[in-house]
Amino acid sequence: MASANWDYWSELGTGFTDAVFLLVTFDPETWSVIRQSLLISTTATLAALLIGVPIGMWIALSSFRGRSLLFTIFNTGFGLPPVVVGLILSILLLRHGPLGWLNLRFTPAAMIIAQFILSTPIVINLTAVAIQQLNPKLWMQMKALGASRSQMLWLMGREIRLPLIGAYMAGFGAVISEVGASQMVGGNLPGSTRVLTTAIVMETGMGHYDRAMAYGIILLLLVAVVVGLLTWFQQQDAPR
């Protein structure tokens, strides 16, 4: 009993030192996973920012029938279960499915689409809330200053740039640590769709705790950096 317990802890300790070794020696396989992870999630969230910010601004500023319904629908996306997104996207991308002709199944592009769908509602919501929290009279002042419509949107975007960075990071943090949809539409192909989360699931399943731990450490570090930056920006934003 005592010896079995000791084996367990020693194995875990070896796993941790091996993980650090893989990282500091720039093990090609490990770094390929990290690279793909960053590439896919960054692309997906940048696209989410590009589409989500204008939609968020539009929702916050317009007043039409069904506006709050639309906002609610977008907010539902906040709690969208990743596996459901993965399932729907997988079905659409099947060879004989409606989007089968795109030949995207098990490609990084499919993962980017899945992560885009997951992060866009977050960006929309945080953009809309940031705009709504601005002093409404600011718009009148901008108009009085002689800002054209597009200049006004630009100024407002600039005014909420810190919440926007926050929105980006919240979206990035959500998709880089997501596994369900990535696994289903990506398929965990090495060098292509194998990312940190899918690799952790696979390596753990195969009993390769050292690699799984190496990926886990990287993922934790990335999330820590994201949350740290987010907090820092929010502190800059806080009124002094």
Add this chain to the structure above:
Amino acid sequence: MTAVLRAEKISVKRAGRFTLEPCSLSIEPGERLAIYGPNGAGKSTLLQAVAGLVPTAAGAIAFCDMTIGTEMPALGYHRRTAAVFQEPLLLRGTVRHNVELGLKLRGVAAAERTRRANLWMERLRITHLADRPTSLLSGGEAQRTSLARALVLEPEVLFFDEPFAALDAPTRGRLLGELAEILDEQRIATLFVTHDLDEAAALCQRCLVLDAGRPLQQDTMTAILERPLSRRVAEIIGMANIFDGLVIADDRGTVSIEWGDHRIRTSLQGTVGAGVTFLLRQERLKLGARSDGTFNEVRGRVQRVRRRGALNLVSVRVGNPHCVQLWCESTEQPALNQEVTISFPPEAVWIFPQQPSRVNGELG
């Protein structure tokens, strides 16, 4: 001289109700018009409508004889005018960024922007704050930045919406003085919303009195103070001694009014038998009898004496329920309940040209 800005019967509706009833005004080049009224009178609404910042329900605004929206696009109008609101409404960034913003929006070259911003930051004494983030400014500094941001544009019309209302009294006094100096020198046509009559009098030649979304009187500052059109105007500008009486005689230009137990004479016109609302001009009332017979004399008892600076505000009950208020030197302070005579010339009685509708002398 032709008006630089003219509003013809503009009105504003919110949720189907008028928040501003049809209202006209005009400002000549270099002229400053105050919009004065109590809280909720619709002053800001009128200013925002004239500035083209809120949609109007009806009416037209003409700037330099061009109708806004048809002959001149709203953006072009906004780029030749400027506005300062009660809140400074500064954007994130430094003071300099904010002061230069309007010029940047107009596509003014960087060197010219810097030159003009420096000039106006100097003028408003905020040069030392140029690189400070706006989040670190005090209320007065922020409002100076907002003023510089408007003045740097060299606008043809300036809109002010109670720009000093949120500042403490010393800061307000200083800024008011500096702004008056700048406006005198620049001769910019100005629309100035305020609920402070002293502010209006210090800055503006003319005044529009607004109440409950309705314009009541538009005239020179002096005319409004000396000849208020109606009881409501007199009340809004804070005048005391407004009473109701009955015209009982008209003797060759001298009208006699029966007012309670008293008879008073005025040089104004009136219809015999008609009820009138009139004002006793506070500054013309004196304690003590006058020997010549031309003055009105009213007796009463001192009810209250209040010290206001170097003067005393004395309330004299001259019959139920009328109480006359007048100023007197603190050296000639009457005792409470002392019987006194108030004397005043016929010109001290002002009959409002606009009388409320009445039935048989009673308020209808």
